[in-house]
Amino acid sequence: MKRTENLSFVLEGVQKLKFEDRPVPQLQDPHDVLVRVKFTGICGSDVHYWNCGQIGPFKVEKPMVLGHESSGIVEQIGSKVTTLKVGDRITMEPGEPCRRCDACKIGTYNLCPAMAFAATPPYDGTLAQYYRLPEDLCYQLPDSMSLEQGALVEPLSVAVHLVRQANVSPGSSIVVFGAGPVGLLCCAVAKAFGATKVIAVDIQPGRLEFAKRFEATSTFLPGSGSALENATRLRTENDLGNGADFVIDASGAEASINTGIHVLHPGGTYVQGGMGRDEVNFPITAACTKELVIKGSFRYSSGDYKLAIQLLASQQVKAQELITEIVKFEDAERAFQNVKAGRGIKILIAGPEE
Structure with a gap:
C-alpha cells in the first residue's frame, strides 16, 4: 500500500501551531519499524517549546512536530525485525542513541551526546499519523494493557529512573516536590518499591488533593516562610524525626530545591529531576555538613521502560488514573491550551482518524 499522507501537529514558531501533511517516514534500516500512532500524552516540555521556543541549549529554529509520549500499532517492519509483526500494539521509547559512544556502551544511553530525541530540536516528534523507530525501542504491550496506558509508559519511565537513581528501599520515607504527572508517578513508583511514607509537596491545593487520592500517604502545602522553616514544619507534621531518607524534586523550583x-x-539522598532556571541559589553548607548524596536524573535508560510496563501491567502503578481527558487530533491545540492553564493532570491526544 502506498502511503502519501502523514498528518502532523507542528510547532511553527513561538506560540504558533499548525497541522501539516508531511511525508510518511521511510524505513532507514532493516531493523526499523513504522508505527501508526494512536495516543500521545502532552508533556511540559512540549508546552514549554510552544511558549518559549527553547529549553536550555535546545532551540526551535525550524518547524518541528511535537510529542514524545506515544503508543501505536505496528504498520510496517524492516526485513530483519524479529520481535514484532504488523498489527502489534506497542509503546514507543522516543530517543534513538548512537549506540557507539562510551555512555551507550555502559548502558547510560540517555547521556549519549548524539541522542536523537523526539520533539527536541532539531528532531521531529510523534504527534503524527506515522512515526519510525528501531525495533528495540518499540515495546509490545501485554494484553492486559490498553493503548491509552501505553502512552503513559514514557512519563512513568521518567519516574522509574528517578526512583532508581535514589535507590529507594522498603520501609523508607520519601518527599516528592511537584505533584504534576512525573511527581505523582514518582510517588506511585516509590510506594511500589516499598517506601512507607510518601509525602507529596506542591503549591496547588488541588494537585495535593489528587496526590492524596492517588498514592501519596500525606501531603504538604508550603507556607510563606523560609525553606528551612518549611522543612522544619514538614518534618514535624509528618513525624520524620531528623529528616526524610529520600527527596525527589520534580518541580525545578528553587524554593523546592532548598526545602x-x-x-x-x-x-x-537528593535527586533532581525537575528543570527550572539554569542556575539557582543552593544551600551548599547544609548539603556538605549533612554529607548528602546528590544526583541528577535525565529521562530514562537501560531497563526503565521494561520495568514501567511491568508496573502498569501488574497495576502496582495505576497510571491511567492520571488521564483527565482524551481529545481528538484536530483538537490538539485546545489540549495544549488546557495543559498550559493547568487544567487536569494528563491529557492524551488521539491519533488522526483514518
Missing part, C-alpha cells in the same frame, strides 16, 4: 535539601536527614 528538599533541608528536609533530608544526614546521609540522605
Whole structure:
C-alpha cells in the first residue's frame, strides 16, 4: 500500500501551531519499524517549546512536530525485525542513541551526546499519523494493557529512573516536590518499591488533593516562610524525626530545591529531576555538613521502560488514573491550551482518524 499522507501537529514558531501533511517516514534500516500512532500524552516540555521556543541549549529554529509520549500499532517492519509483526500494539521509547559512544556502551544511553530525541530540536516528534523507530525501542504491550496506558509508559519511565537513581528501599520515607504527572508517578513508583511514607509537596491545593487520592500517604502545602522553616514544619507534621531518607524534586523550583535539601536527614539522598532556571541559589553548607548524596536524573535508560510496563501491567502503578481527558487530533491545540492553564493532570491526544 502506498502511503502519501502523514498528518502532523507542528510547532511553527513561538506560540504558533499548525497541522501539516508531511511525508510518511521511510524505513532507514532493516531493523526499523513504522508505527501508526494512536495516543500521545502532552508533556511540559512540549508546552514549554510552544511558549518559549527553547529549553536550555535546545532551540526551535525550524518547524518541528511535537510529542514524545506515544503508543501505536505496528504498520510496517524492516526485513530483519524479529520481535514484532504488523498489527502489534506497542509503546514507543522516543530517543534513538548512537549506540557507539562510551555512555551507550555502559548502558547510560540517555547521556549519549548524539541522542536523537523526539520533539527536541532539531528532531521531529510523534504527534503524527506515522512515526519510525528501531525495533528495540518499540515495546509490545501485554494484553492486559490498553493503548491509552501505553502512552503513559514514557512519563512513568521518567519516574522509574528517578526512583532508581535514589535507590529507594522498603520501609523508607520519601518527599516528592511537584505533584504534576512525573511527581505523582514518582510517588506511585516509590510506594511500589516499598517506601512507607510518601509525602507529596506542591503549591496547588488541588494537585495535593489528587496526590492524596492517588498514592501519596500525606501531603504538604508550603507556607510563606523560609525553606528551612518549611522543612522544619514538614518534618514535624509528618513525624520524620531528623529528616526524610529520600527527596525527589520534580518541580525545578528553587524554593523546592532548598526545602528538599533541608528536609533530608544526614546521609540522605537528593535527586533532581525537575528543570527550572539554569542556575539557582543552593544551600551548599547544609548539603556538605549533612554529607548528602546528590544526583541528577535525565529521562530514562537501560531497563526503565521494561520495568514501567511491568508496573502498569501488574497495576502496582495505576497510571491511567492520571488521564483527565482524551481529545481528538484536530483538537490538539485546545489540549495544549488546557495543559498550559493547568487544567487536569494528563491529557492524551488521539491519533488522526483514518
